[in-house]
Amino acid sequence: MLPDLDSFAAITDEPEPEVAAAGHDRTIINIRPEHLDAWLSPDPANLAALYAIFDDKRHPYYEHELAA
Numbered sequence: 658m659l660p661d662l663d664s665f666a667a668i669t670d671e672p673e674p675e676v677a678a679a680g681h682d683r684t685i686i687n688i689r690p691e692h693l694d695a696w697l698s699p700d701p702a703n704l705a706a707l708y709a710i711f712d713d714k715r716h717p718y719y720e721h722e723l724a725a
Contacts, residue, residue, distance in 0.1 A: 670711070679721045687715040 669683035676684045688696055692710045699707055 668711075670714070673716060673719060675719050675721075679719075684719075686711055687717055689713060689715055 668686045670686050672681050672684040688710060692713065695706060696710055
């Protein structure tokens with residue numbers, strides 16, 4: 658029996674403006690909840706559907722403050 662493998666991947670894109678202003682050059686793509694099933698069970702014959710999920714990403718506003 659193989660041991661459990663706990664891992665994840667973060668797919669990033671160009672940063673949102675406020676993220677770039679804080680000095681970061683990438684932002685994690687925020688997938689809409691309605692796309693989760695398609696993302697977790699993709700159709701290997703339809704990669705365009707996965708790219709469409711990226712095009713329909715959410716654009717939250719990020720805030721930051723200095724910790725020290």
